[in-house]
Structures are given as C-alpha cells and as structure tokens.
C-alpha cells in the first residue's frame with residue numbers, strides 16, 4: 550500500500566510525515582522520524598492515540614462494537630466453532646480444514662502433561678496463595694523445564710513453545726486450583742476435548758467417576774473463544790515489549806499474566822463479582838451508582854467501560870446469553886447476583902453519566918456470575934482469562950518475532966524532575 554504524505558508544522562518548521570492506511574480502521578501518522586527531524590518526541594501517556602505496531606490478527610471497531618479475529622466476527626466464531634479452531638485461526642491466519650484441525654487438536658493434546666518436577670514446585674507455595682501468583686511463577690518457570698524450546702531464532706522451537714503453552718495452561722490452572730483446596734492434582738485425559746479435559750482436571754476427584762456436563766463445557770469453551778485475543782491491550786503490549794528484548798516465550802507470557810492480573814484489566818471479572826456481592830440487593834444500586842459518579846470517590850462500576858469500546862462490548866452480549874444458558878442448565882432459577890446485575894445494567898444504561906461517557910457493560914460484567922455458577926471460586930476467574938488469552942499473546946508475540954523490522958521496544962519520556970545538580974556530603978544537607 551502506498552503511503553501518503555502529511556505536512557505538519559512543529560516549532561515553525563514544516564515536516565513531512567507518512568500516513569499509512571490499514572485495510573480497515575483509522576490510518577496512522579508515521580512519526581518514527583519525527584525526533585530526527587524536529588528534536589521532539591510525541592507525548593501520549595496511556596497510548597490513547599498511539600499505534601505501537603502493525604498487526605494482521607485482531608481488529609476492533611470500538612464505536613460500532615465490532616470484534617474480528619483474522620477478519621471473522623467474534624459472534625460467528627463463538628456460535629459455530631470451538632476454542633482450538635480459534636487458536637488455529639489466530640496462530641496461522643486461516644480457519645483449518647478438517648485434517649488440519651484434527652492434526653492441531655492431536656498436537657495440542659500431546660503436550661498437556663507438565664514435567665513431573667512441577668508438582669514439587671507447587672509445594673513451595675502457601676495454600677492460600679492467589680492462583681494468579683502461582684500462574685505467573687509456574688509459567689515463567691516453564692523456561693527452566695523446557696530448554697529445548699527457548700531459542701526464539703528457531704521457528705521449530707517457537708512452534709513447540711507455543712503448543713506447550715496452549716496445552717499446559719489448563720493443566721497448570723487446574724493444578725493451581727486443586728492446590729488451593731488441598732485436593733490431589735488430576736492428570737489430563739487426552740480422549741477429552743480441550744475444555745472438557747480442563748473441567749475434569751478442576752472438578753474430578755480420584756474417588757469418584759466424573760462426567761463432564763456438555764452444556765457447561767460448551768459454555769466455557771465459548772468463554773475461552775471470547776477471551777482469546779483483543780489486539781494491543783495492556784497485557785498483550787506487555788508480552789510484545791518483553792519479547793522485543795529477545796526474552797524467551799515462557800518469560801514473555803508470564804509477564805503478560807502479571808499485567809492481566811490488575812483490576813483495570815483481567816482482574817475486573819473478580820472485582821465485578823465482588824462488587825455485585827457488596828451491592829447485594831437491587832434497592833442498594835442507586836447508592837452505588839451515586840458512588841461511581843462521585844469524583845471524590847475512587848469507586849468505579851466494575852465490568853463497565855472500556856478504552857476502545859464506546860458501544861456495547863460484542864463479547865458482553867454473547868456472555869450474557871451464555872450466563873442464562875449455564876444458569877438454566879444448573880437449574881439456578883433465582884440468582885440474587887444476576888438480579889442485581891440485570892437491574893444495575895438497566896439503570897446504568899439509562900443514566901446520563903454513563904450514557905454521556907459511553908460506558909457500557911464489558912465482557913467482565915457477566916463472566917463472573919457464569920464462572921461462579923460453574924463452581925469456580927472468584928480467585929480463579931482471572932486465571933481462566935489468562936488461560937484463554939495465552940493463544941492471543943502467543944500469536945502476537947510470533948507476529949512480532951517474525952517481523953524483519955522488529956526492534957527492541959523503547960518508549961521515550963518527558964523528564965520533569967530536577968535538572969543536573971552537584972552532590973553534597975551529608976554534613977551540608979538541609
């Protein structure tokens with residue numbers, strides 16, 4: 550695609566900057582030569598106007614509420630496909646043929662076990678450790694266990710590392726859960742599909758037969774599809790930045806998990822459920838709406854608002870439907886948290902403050918209710934998000950590594966500290 554040129558005046562000096570067009574979405578102004586031409590940096594804390602890379606993986610139109618993986622709408626993938634199909638699509642760019650899908654499923658399934666020494670690694674944690682703390686540590690530690698897939702210059706090793714992480718995340722996530730409740734680890738069972746296997750590793754015990762509920766398995770699989778990628782969000786950008794230094798892929802994904810943990814990002818599903826519990830009954834909603842609107846109160850409605858979506862998050866719609874399916878299947882007729890959530894959503898969608906700021910429910914608003922009904926404790930919610938997002942992180946990391954123009958990421962700053970001064974000995978300090 551031919552770049553067009555845009556002339557801007559900086560400090561009374563006219564500079565020409567290339568404008569690059571994508572296939573869809575806003576064009577970008579290429580400022581990579583700006584410093585050389587003007588001696589100035591651009592300033593954009595929070596990256597609200599800055600594209601950090603080119604990508605062919607995921608597209609979001611936040612105003613229209615559109616999310617595409619490799620061009621396919623999320624609604625269609627969630628309705629017709631399964632999570633491993635989405636993984637294939639994100640990694641390779643195309644939907645698999647039946648033979649490719651069978652081969653991919655087989656390859657992922659053959660990597661589900663973790664090194665036996667990992668079991669001992671877990672014993673070092675307190676039983677009440679947050680499972681995200683365990684995940685950060687254990688995924689980072691994979692680089693100490695799988696030395697044959699840490700050479701990022703070897704495409705074969707990169708591929709094996711990718712397979713290993715997609716396959717082992719459910720095993721590690723289930724182990725983190727089992728460890729926290731003092732139950733023995735359940736080994737993967739490779740004749741089960743990806744998500745059913747995960748449910749079994751979480752909820753089976755050695756003394757009883759465990760039957761996977763296909764409705765719950767399908768619902769969780771869909772939740773994984775919804776979380777699989779979301780272009781250059783905070784954790785993905787963290788993975789790219791960590792990877793730009795040449796760090797091994799396990800270390801990069803561990804960095805992504807650490808970033809995802811925060812309540813403004815993946816931790817919001819846990820925070821949203823805690824908030825619904827705290828609100829407790831619909832009559833208390835107005836009080837919390839008032840708190841959310843109060844500038845002097847740090848409280849925010851968790852599960853509301855998004856940096857990119859200024860319309861209904863398309864994932865939230867599918868999630869809401871999935872919540873109802875799961876509650877029906879489990880025979881949960883009256884869930885007080887769901888009552889609060891539905892009412893809160895209705896009130897917020899009509900409230901001037903939320904309407905004016907375009908604050909709509911995001912994916913995390915309903916996911917907590919669904920996961921809780923399935924039997925997961927709140928501390929596991931972000932772990933499930935990390936499990937599903939691993940493929941997105943890997944696809945984005947691979948895209949970056951394979952880009953011949955890739956360089957170490959190195960943002961600049963506006964220094965506002967003390968200018969240079971002379972050291973003084975203690976006796977002369979004020």
Ligand code: CMC
Nearest residue numbers: 813814815817841849850851852853854855856906911913
């Ligand atoms: N409740 C009340 N007010 C809000 C909320 C909220 N949830 N979200 C944003 N606002 C207000 C905010 O106070 C600000 O008001 P003003 O312009 O008067 O200062 C305005 O809306 C813009 O907010 P912002 O913080 O500048 O927007 P942002 O793009 O930096 O933040 C966000 C996006 C998702 C961090 C934020 O909306 C938020 O904290 N939401 C709650 C946490 C949450 O649900 N996070 C999950 C995101 S989706 C899953 C994921 O991708 O990880």
